Amino acid sequence: MATYISLVNWTDQGIRSLKDSPGRVDGARKLAKKYGCEMGDFFMTIGPYDMVVMIEAPDDEAAAKFSLALASGGNIRTTTMKAFKEDAYRKIIADV
Numbered sequence: 013m014a015t016y017i018s019l020v021n022w023t024d025q026g027i028r029s030l031k032d033s034p035g036r037v038d039g040a041r042k043l044a045k046k047y048g049c050e051m052g053d054f055f056m057t058i059g060p061y062d063m064v065v066m067i068e069a070p071d072d073e074a075a076a077k078f079s080l081a082l083a084s085g086g087n088i089r090t091t092t093m094k095a096f097k098e099d100a101y102r103k104i105i106a107d108v
Contacts, residue, residue, distance in 0.1 A: 020063040026087030
């Protein structure tokens with residue numbers, strides 16, 4: 013499974029229904045499974061992003077489908093990055 017980090021912001025719609033946000037996080041965890049993904053750590057943050065989410069997915073296509081399905085609800089916008097764990101990082105730079 014590949015690791016992805018999603019930087020998340022509430023939309024105007026999402027912030028207006030802020031109290032529903034914890035339930036939407038629970039729903040996102042279930043939605044991730046539909047695409048063969050797993051939502052890991054979730055953080056509410058202070059700064060340019062409202063939340064940070066760790067995602068495990070079998071491939072880029074599954075990660076993209078999950079991100080699009082999640083954002084289609086209109087409550088969030090995401091910026092998603094593929095991430096490499098330390099062991100992969102060490103292997104990658106060993107060949108540079």
